[in-house]
Amino acid sequence: MFVSRSIALYIVAALFEIGGAWLVWQGVREHRGWIWIGAGVLALGAYGFVATFQPDPHFGRILAAYGGVFVAGSLAWGMVMDGFRPDRWDVLGALICLAGVAVIMYVPRPR
Template sequence: MTTIAIFTITALCEIAGCFAFWAWARQGASALWLVPGVASLIAFAWLLTRIDSDFAGRAYAAYGGIYIVASLVWLWAFEGTRPDRWDVAGGAVCVLGALLILYGPRSV
C-alpha cells in the first residue's frame, strides 16, 4: 500500500475516532459512541507506524498535512459545510508541505 493511501486511511480513522468523542461530549450522543471511537484511534496509531520512514517525527509531520485535507473533506462530506477558498488554499499549502517532507531530497 502506498504512503499516501496509508496516510488517508490513517486520517479517516483519527477523524472518526475524534468525532465519536465530539459527538458524545458536545452533541449529547450515547457513551456507546466511545467504543468505536477508541477502536478508530487505536487503528489510527497502529496505521501511523506502517509509514515507511526512518524517523517518527518526519512521518508525523508529513501526516499532518494529509490530516488537514482529510478534515476538510470530513467537514464537507459528513458535517455538510463546504470548505471556503481559504480552507482550500490552506489545505493545498499543507499537502505541498507534506509532499516536501516525504519526498524532498535528503543528504545522509
C-alpha cells in the same frame, strides 16, 4: 511503490483519526452516548498503529507530514459528514499543507 503505499497509509490514518475524533464529538457534543465515544476511542487507537507501517523510519517526519494530511482530511470529512462548506482560504490552507507533506515526505534525499 514507496509513495503510493505512503499516501494510502496516510489516508487510512486520517480515516481512523478524524473518524475517531468525530465519533467522540458526536458521542459527547451531540449526546449520542458511550457507544459512539467508545468506537471513537478504538478508532483513535487504531490510528496510532497505522503510522508505524509508513515506509520511512523517522517518527518525526511521519507525524510532521501527517499534520498536513490531517488538515486537508478534516476539511474533507466536514464536507462529507457535516455539510461544511470550506471557503477559498480553507482550501488554500489545505493545499499549502499538502504541498508541505510532499516536500517533507517525497522530495529525494541523499542517502
